[in-house]
Amino acid sequence: MCAYHSNPTEPSTGKFERQTPMASAWTQFDRIPVAIFAANNDGEIFYTNDRFLQIVDHDSSAVDCCHGLADLENLLSTELIRPARQVIEQRTTFESGQFIFVGAGGRYYLLSISLSPLMLDDTCHGVFGILQDSTETADASESLRRRIKELNTIEEISQALHSTMKTDDILRIILTGATCKEGLGFNRAFLFLLNEGENCLEGKMAIGPSNAEEAGRIWGEIPQGNRTLSEVLAAYLQNVANHDIEVNRIVRSLKIDLSAPTMFRQVMESGHWCNIDSLCEAVVHDTGVLQALNTHRFAVVPLLSRGKSIGVILADNLITGKQTEDNTVHLLQIFADHAASAIENAGLFEEIEVKAASLEKANLKLEQVQKQIAAIEKSSLMAEITYKIAHELRNPITIIGGFAALLNRNLNPADKSSEYGRIIVEETLRVEKALAEVLNFSKSFALDRVRCDLWEIVAATVDVLEQTHSPVTIELDPDDDKSPLHVRVNRDQTVQSLHDIIEAVGSCLPDSTPMRLRLGSSEAAQRIELHWQIEPEEHERVTSLLAEMLDTRATGSSLRLTLAFETVRYNGGEPGLAASAAQDKYLFIEYPAMEE
Amino acid sequence: MNATIMCVDDELNLLRLYEQVLAEDGFRVVSARSGTEALDKIHAQQVDLVVLDIKMDDKDGLDVLREMKMENPDLPVILHSAYSTYKSDFKSWLAVDYLVKSADLTSLRARIRELLGVDD
Numbered sequence: 130m131c132a133y134h135s136n137p138t139e140p141s142t143g144k145f146e147r148q149t150p151m152a153s154a155w156t157q158f159d160r161i162p163v164a165i166f167a168a169n170n171d172g173e174i175f176y177t178n179d180r181f182l183q184i185v186d187h188d189s190s191a192v193d194c195c196h197g198l199a200d201l202e203n204l205l206s207t208e209l210i211r212p213a214r215q216v217i218e219q220r221t222t223f224e225s226g227q228f229i230f231v232g233a234g235g236r237y238y239l240l241s242i243s244l245s246p247l248m249l250d251d252t253c254h255g256v257f258g259i260l261q262d263s264t265e266t267a268d269a270s271e272s273l274r275r276r277i278k279e280l281n282t283i284e285e286i287s288q289a290l291h292s293t294m295k296t297d298d299i300l301r302i303i304l305t306g307a308t309c310k311e312g313l314g315f316n317r318a319f320l321f322l323l324n325e326g327e328n329c330l331e332g333k334m335a336i337g338p339s340n341a342e343e344a345g346r347i348w349g350e351i352p353q354g355n356r357t358l359s360e361v362l363a364a365y366l367q368n369v370a371n372h373d374i375e376v377n378r379i380v381r382s383l384k385i386d387l388s389a390p391t392m393f394r395q396v397m398e399s400g401h402w403c404n405i406d407s408l409c410e411a412v413v414h415d416t417g418v419l420q421a422l423n424t425h426r427f428a429v430v431p432l433l434s435r436g437k438s439i440g441v442i443l444a445d446n447l448i449t450g451k452q453t454e455d456n457t458v459h460l461l462q463i464f465a466d467h468a469a470s471a472i473e474n475a476g477l478f479e480e481i482e483v484k485a486a487s488l489e490k491a492n493l494k495l496e497q498v499q500k501q502i503a504a505i506e507k508s509s510l511m512a513e514i515t516y517k518i519a520h521e522l523r524n525p526i527t528i529i530g531g532f533a534a535l536l537n538r539n540l541n542p543a544d545k546s547s548e549y550g551r552i553i554v555e556e557t558l559r560v561e562k563a564l565a566e567v568l569n570f571s572k573s574f575a576l577d578r579v580r581c582d583l584w585e586i587v588a589a590t591v592d593v594l595e596q597t598h599s600p601v602t603i604e605l606d607p608d609d610d611k612s613p614l615h616v617r618v619n620r621d622q623t624v625q626s627l628h629d630i631i632e633a634v635g636s637c638l639p640d641s642t643p644m645r646l647r648l649g650s651s652e653a654a655q656r657i658e659l660h661w662q663i664e665p666e667e668h669e670r671v672t673s674l675l676a677e678m679l680d681t682r683a684t685g686s687s688l689r690l691t692l693a694f695e696t697v698r699y700n701g702g703e704p705g706l707a708a709s710a711a712q713d714k715y716l717f718i719e720y721p722a723m724e725e
Numbered sequence: 726m727n728a729t730i731m732c733v734d735d736e737l738n739l740l741r742l743y744e745q746v747l748a749e750d751g752f753r754v755v756s757a758r759s760g761t762e763a764l765d766k767i768h769a770q771q772v773d774l775v776v777l778d779i780k781m782d783d784k785d786g787l788d789v790l791r792e793m794k795m796e797n798p799d800l801p802v803i804l805h806s807a808y809s810t811y812k813s814d815f816k817s818w819l820a821v822d823y824l825v826k827s828a829d830l831t832s833l834r835a836r837i838r839e840l841l842g843v844d845d
Contacts, residue, residue: 520780523807523826524736530828531742535749557828 164260167247170217172198172210181260184240186233198256205230207242213256216244220253227263239263279460282312285358286464290471294478297334302362303468304336307444311358313461315444315453316344319380319422322432322440322472323397328387330397330440332380337447339375339423344448383418391415393429397438402430404458423447428458432469439469519564526564530557566692578700580723581623583614583648583655590627591646601635602643614648614655616720618700627657627718629693630704634659634716637674639667654719662713672714675706728773728841729753733763733789734805735781739826743776746830750838760784764792772800774841776833777820779806787816794819801840805833 155176158165164181168174174197185195185204195201202209205228212223223244230238240260247255286306290299300320307318317337321330338344356364387394392415396403405427419425427445431438442465446453530553537550591603616623635644638661647658663671678690697704702720709715730752732743740756747754755772757763761783763775775793779786790802804811804820811817822836838844 520807524739527807527826527828528736528738528742531739531746531830534828534830535742535745538749554828561828 164262166201166258166260167255168198168213168258169255170253172213174198174201175255180262184230184232184238184260184262205240205242207240209242209244213244213258216246216256217253220246220248222246237264239267282306282358283460283463283467285362286312287467289359289362290467294475296472296475296479299468299471299475300334301336303442303464303471304334305362306358306464307442307461308336309358309361311356311361313444313457313464315428315457315461316446316448316451317376317424318442318444319376320440320442321380321383321385321393323387323438324384327384330385330387330393332383333440335376335380337376339379341448343375379421383421385415385418393418393441396429396431396441400431400433400436400438402428402458402462404428404453404455406452426450426453428453428461430458430462430465432465432472434469434473439472442468515567519567522564523561526557526561530554530561533557578617578619580615581618581620583616583657583720584611586618586620586623586627587646587648587657589620589624590631593624593628594631599632599635600640601631602641603631604643604645606645606647609648614650615723616655616701617723618702618720622696623700623702626693626696626700629690630697630716630718631659633678633690633693634661634675637671637678639663650722653722655722656720657718658715659717660709660713660715668714672706675714675716727751727753728843729755729771730837731755731757731763731767731772731775733757733760733775733781733786734778735759736778742830746834747837750834751843752837752841760786760789763789767793767796774837775800775802776805776837777802779804779811779817780808787811787814790819791816803833803836803840 155167158176158178160179162180164184165176165178166174166181167176174195185201195204198209198213207225207228212225215221216223223242225242227239227241230240232238240262243259243261244256246253247257286302289302289306293299293302304318304320306312308315315337317335319335320333322333323329324331338346385391385393387397392403392405405425407425419427422443422445424443424445424447427443429441429443432440432442442461444453444461533550533553537547537554540547540550587605591605594601594603631644635642638644642661642663645660647660649656649658678694694704697718700720702718704716704718706714706716730747732740732747732754733756734740734743735758737758740758744754744756755766755770757766760781763777766772767775777786777790777793786804786806790804793800793802801821802819804817804823805826806823807826809825812823817823821840824833824836
């Protein structure tokens with residue numbers, strides 16, 4: 130293709146041969162990449178360069194008949210004659226706006242025209258025109274605009290994903306971002322996560338309509354207008370309960386076996402997305418899942434976190450039938466990469482939350498233990514003081530009692546004073562006995578709590594009862610599970626207190642009433658239960674006696690039993706009275722279970 | 726001849742009680758209000774049995790016991806204390822018996838008679 134040059138002052142010799150001012154100068158424009166033309170004062174085109182011919186199509190008839198500005202005006206469908214006249218008459222320049230021109234083969238151009246007067250020796254010889262092709266610039270601009278939108282979308286989704294640490298919210302954000310028009314615009318999206326134990330993908334969540342009718346309803350509820358993706362996500366998360374029930378039901382019923390050579394497995398293993406345009410051999414092993422999802426054109430992207438696939442997102446355009454472009458799938462992949470990190474972070478966060486809760490619980494327990502230790506230390510100090518006082522009292526009591534006994538021996542038994550002496554001796558011995566109990570209690574307050582099995586403590590207690598020929602009859606339930614029930618107590622104190630409690634309860638029961646010990650555990654406590662069976666008419670009396678024993682404010686209970694219950698409490702236990710299913714009362718002691 | 730019993734305690738009234746009760750049982754009683762006094766007196770006279778307190782102001786009864794047994798290994802000594810905890814102290818094992826003080830002196834009297842071979 131070659132431009133034709135002519136002198137506009139000379140008669141034209143061909144279709145583009147016109148008289149050309151500065152004829153020799155025009156050749157320099159022939160191959161420049163800007164389309165140029167020139168017309169004389171009569172509007173006859175006398176020069177066009179290569180680029181001009183390229184745009185308006187040299188080989189077409191359009192160019193053949195393009196002799197003047199009027200022809201060019203018709204061809205480009207943009208006003209030229211009037212502005213050219215104005216340029217020539219007023220010696221001004223003209224800039225057209227951008228217009229679209231459909232060239233050869235239906236190719237679109239985005240063009241604009243500049244006209245300026247063709248001046249030589251202060252005389253205007255016509256117009257000089259530049260046909261500016263902005264098509265590529267516009268394409269680049271459109272591409273840039275699209276890229277910016279995509280980046281904005283990714284940024285907004287990324288921000289949304291970082292706004293929560295709840296896995297369910299993250300999954301919803303992922304699927305909403307994939308389906309809303311402000312996001313990736315898929316009709317539906319399904320999320321599957323890897324179950325490593327079962328080597329399968331499990332359907333977790335889905336968004337979108339299951340059919341056209343539902344699509345109309347769901348999409349009809351979405352408010353129209355320009356909203357940012359963040360606004361859409363916020364609105365969706367607030368109204369999540371009303372949507373997508375059917376697809377969620379479907380996806381949650383699905384499990385994809387990863388031991389079979391499926392397309393899903395390939396995506397998981399390769400870490401590459403796939404865009405399936407029609408059901409083909411590649412998905413022959415996936416037909417069950419695809420039928421359940423009622424899809425045959427879809428994209429699947431892996432959720433990659435630290436190089437490992439933790440699941441996939443399947444997205445399709447079931448309702449609109451729109452073909453999914455690879456670019457969009459690529460964007461979905463970028464989106465999935467963010468999502469995968471967010472899912473993993475959420476998992477870690479939830480793990481940390483559980484650990485933090487456990488730590489808080491441990492701290493609380495530690496605080497309780499510290500309080501308990503402080504209480505025990507205080508008690509221990511009191512016990513030490515008691516111990517010393519008791520010893521200080523023992524000498525004078527020995528002296529008083531001893532002299533009273535001596536006096537009594539020398540008195541006539543018939544004498545009233547002898548009676549008083551006997552009373553002094555008896556009461557002294559009673560005080561002495563009480564002192565012995567206080568001493569036994571207080572000296573046992575060495576803080577040597579160790580891990581003990583309640584079964585061993587019970588066995589030791591039963592041994593003591595037998596060796597001391599206790600009148601109580603105690604039995605162990607042979608059907609009880611003998612698994613260790615670990616508690617942290619002072620073993621000797623616990624055996625002593627259990628022994629004293631059993632004897633005290635035995636003393637409340639009718640003679641020869643057998644008692645049965647049962648042991649068991651709950652989540653936080655190990656429990657000893659003391660059961661008995663008595664005649665119904667005895668119930669009230671026995672219950673009343675036992676309740677009085679357990680009442681820490683009561684003054685009627687024996688010092689020995691009071692000390693036994695206090696010993697249970699100082700060892701972290703708690704005694705109580707309860708009723709069985711048959712309404713029989715029984716006594717229990719609960720100790721905090723020791724963590725293994 | 727009546728046997729001689731040495732009673733060692735820093736409680737004067739307790740010594741008076743021992744003197745009275747044991748005298749009524751037919752024994753001669755020598756009293757000492759401290760460990761030092763007891764060791765001095767035991768050199769000066771024949772003693773058949775000692776009733777010894779443990780916790781005293783000047784000298785620990787267990788140390789007094791050790792010194793007495795060094796002098797006379799065959800001397801029977803009964804430890805008689807308000808404390809029961811010294812039973813686990815191996816130094817107390819030198820004594821022939823360990824009794825916790827009580828207003829009821831029956832046990833003490835019975836053990837003394839038994840050790841001295843005196844019939845009821």
